Amino acid sequence: MTVPPEQLPSIPPPPEPPASGSEGPVPAPDAPAAGSRWDRLSRTAVLAVGVVLGVAVTGGCWLIVSLAGGDASSAEKTFGTSGTLTLADSSLSFLAEGEDCTGLDGYSDIHRGAQVNVTGADGTLVATGELEAGKKTALGCEFPFSIEGIPQGSKFYTVEVSHRGGLTQTEGELRSGGLAFTIGND
Numbered sequence: 001m002t003v004p005p006e007q008l009p010s011i012p013p014p015p016e017p018p019a020s021g022s023e024g025p026v027p028a029p030d031a032p033a034a035g036s037r038w039d040r041l042s043r044t045a046v047l048a049v050g051v052v053l054g055v056a057v058t059g060g061c062w063l064i065v066s067l068a069g070g071d072a073s074s075a076e077k078t079f080g081t082s083g084t085l086t087l088a089d090s091s092l093s094f095l096a097e098g099e100d101c102t103g104l105d106g107y108s109d110i111h112r113g114a115q116v117n118v119t120g121a122d123g124t125l126v127a128t129g130e131l132e133a134g135k136k137t138a139l140g141c142e143f144p145f146s147i148e149g150i151p152q153g154s155k156f157y158t159v160e161v162s163h164r165g166g167l168t169q170t171e172g173e174l175r176s177g178g179l180a181f182t183i184g185n186d
Contacts, residue, residue: 083179101141
């Protein structure tokens with residue numbers, strides 16, 4: 001028995017061979033899509049990439065906060081103080097009250113910009129400031145000063161202007177300000 005050609009089952013043609021230079025077989029048009037790159041990586045590799053990304057994000061956040069001055073805790077660990085040094089020197093009597101003044105002769109180290117040092121209980125220098133411009137008052141030549149960045153927590157502090165000896169204070173006394181030094185020959 002002979003079957004007419006129109007009744008024969010249709011057989012698809014064989015796939016064409018890949019073009020030269022291509023890698024591997026070309027998937028059939030109705031084949032499922034290949035997995036993503038992540039599907040081809042091992043679990044260890046995916047975990048390693050996740051850890052690296054996590055560290056990078058955390059480090060980036062830390063850097064941004066640091067550069068923005070977000071470390072508020074350091075500001076809370078220091079404090080400031082202020083006071084005056086009065087130079088009672090009769091050689092300044094020729095000045096009128098309110099005039100600019102400075103130390104003379106044996107007091108020439110007492111002037112605007114003279115260093116004011118703060119040391120902790122262990123004798124370590126912990127902060128510095130300087131005298132502002134002196135003004136003549138009824139008591140002598142008065143130099144205001146202020147000091148910032150004194151670390152908290154020392155049992156006591158010593159404040160010294162130039163090399164003239166120190167005034168020892170507790171943290172509470174320093175925080176309240178109003179330190180008053182007087183030196184001179186009057």
